[in-house]
Amino acid sequence: MQFKKLGATICSIALLSIGITGTQAAKPTLKQVEAQANSEEGITLSGRAEPYEEVLVSPSIEGKIKNVFTDLGSYVEQGQKLAELDEGDLAAEVKQAEDQIKIVEAQGNLTALEQQIALNQTMASLNQTTTVSHNTTTPTPESPKLPAAAPAAPASSSGQPELEAAKNAVKDAELTLNAVTEEWTKTSELFEAGDVSQEEIDQAAIAKDQAEIELESAKKKVEVETVRAETVKASIQQKYEEEKKKYEQEKAKYGQEKAKYEQDRAKYEREKTKYTQEANQAAQKKNNTAQDTMKLQKESSSVTSQMTQISVENAKAELEAIRARYNNLQIVAPVNGFITEKKGRIGEVVSSGLPLFVITNLDKLYISIDVPESMINRWKEDQSVKVEIPTQKIKVDGKVVYVGLMSNENKQTYPVKVLIDNADHKIKGGMKAVVNWKVEKEDKKPQ
Secondary structure: OOHHHHHHHHHHHHHHHHHHHHHHHOOOOOOHHHHHHOOOOEEEEEEEEEEEEEEEOOOOOEEEEEEEEOOOOOOOOOOOOEEOOOOHHHHHHHHHHHHHHHHHHHHHHHHHHHHHHHHHHHHOOOOOOOOOOOOOOOOOOOOOOOOOOOOOOOOOOOOHHHHHHHHHHHHHHHHHHHHHHHHHHHHHHOOOOOOHHHHHHHHHHHHHHHHHHHHHHHHHHHHHHHHHHHHHHHHHHHHHHHHHHHHHHHHHHHHHHOOOOOOOHHHHHHHHHHHHHHHHHHHHHHHHHHHHHHHHHHHHHHHHHHHHHHHHHHHHHHHHHHHHHOOOEEEEEOOEEEEEEEEOOOOOEEOOOOOOEEEEEEEEEEEEEEEEEEHHHHHOOOEEEEEOOOOOOOEEEEEEEEEEEOOOOOOOEEEEEEEEEOOOOOOOOOOOEEEEEEEEOOOOOOO
């Protein structure tokens, strides 16, 4: 039987070699193509139409798809709306940012008014003469620190590698037992036929018994590991409950510390106000320092004005950022073309940068061909050629736009691209094309 199989294999290899030789003989070689090009006034090279441009369209922000306005295969124009994301809370955020600008401006105006009143009072004190001195100073209270953040709930533990290993050991033991049992059965049949000795049948039986013992041991190991896994699981659950209880206690403690912080903060503001009043009274009683005080107040007013302006600009920048996100809800086509790939459904959450559409521009097409090495230096960019699409019976003018500098891998040909117009979109990407190129006669060099 083995000799018959070997003979059939040799015959198959011989027939395959004959088929390959015949196929190679029927296909023209590169030298034949070069000889034809050198002997005739023109050459015809086959190629394939490729899209002029393909663009991936992705959302600029993460969001949920609210509407899709185009279908696969549709033609879209630059700027046309393809889809839009759900605005969610963005509208409320825009309103909140607009209100924040008004609040900052109002606070700035109020502070400026208060500083102007204080400046007027200082100027009025310059016209008064007093010898009363006041040396009381109130130290600036230290602001209380916020308590540490509440600890996060402990993560649940999963996975029992020992149990998985025990189960795998059972599978291995079962496979081993099946193999040993099959060997024992075959040995028994050979023993009955007198082809093996008593020693060999005894060894097979011992191996079978040993495999059964190992399988039983592996199963008991699974039982032990299962009990152990349940025990570990219960322990982890108990530990989680303890940590959860501790977290709740820390959370309650944080609330108490926060309330105390608010009280301390209110006390600080009262002390700050008292200190400011005493400092102003002392300044007003000291005529010789009133001028310096007025200068400081003017500088403070200028700084406050600048800080207010900065706060307003920051609030406006935040508003513009939110508006930019709001404007990015609309996903529009960056170029003209056909929708050749479409992903995402209404209600689906998509990430920023994830392609939702592929737009293929077929207004123009590249015809990619491979030019033999001996002819590549005759091809120049901006040369005119004739292009034919045989299946569509279309003939158009083309222009060479790219001549490869590196050969195709493992071939003695170079890539060349020809650009053609396809305004009516009758030529599709991937269609076979034929490029008719007129060979330019080379000037003979003087001998």
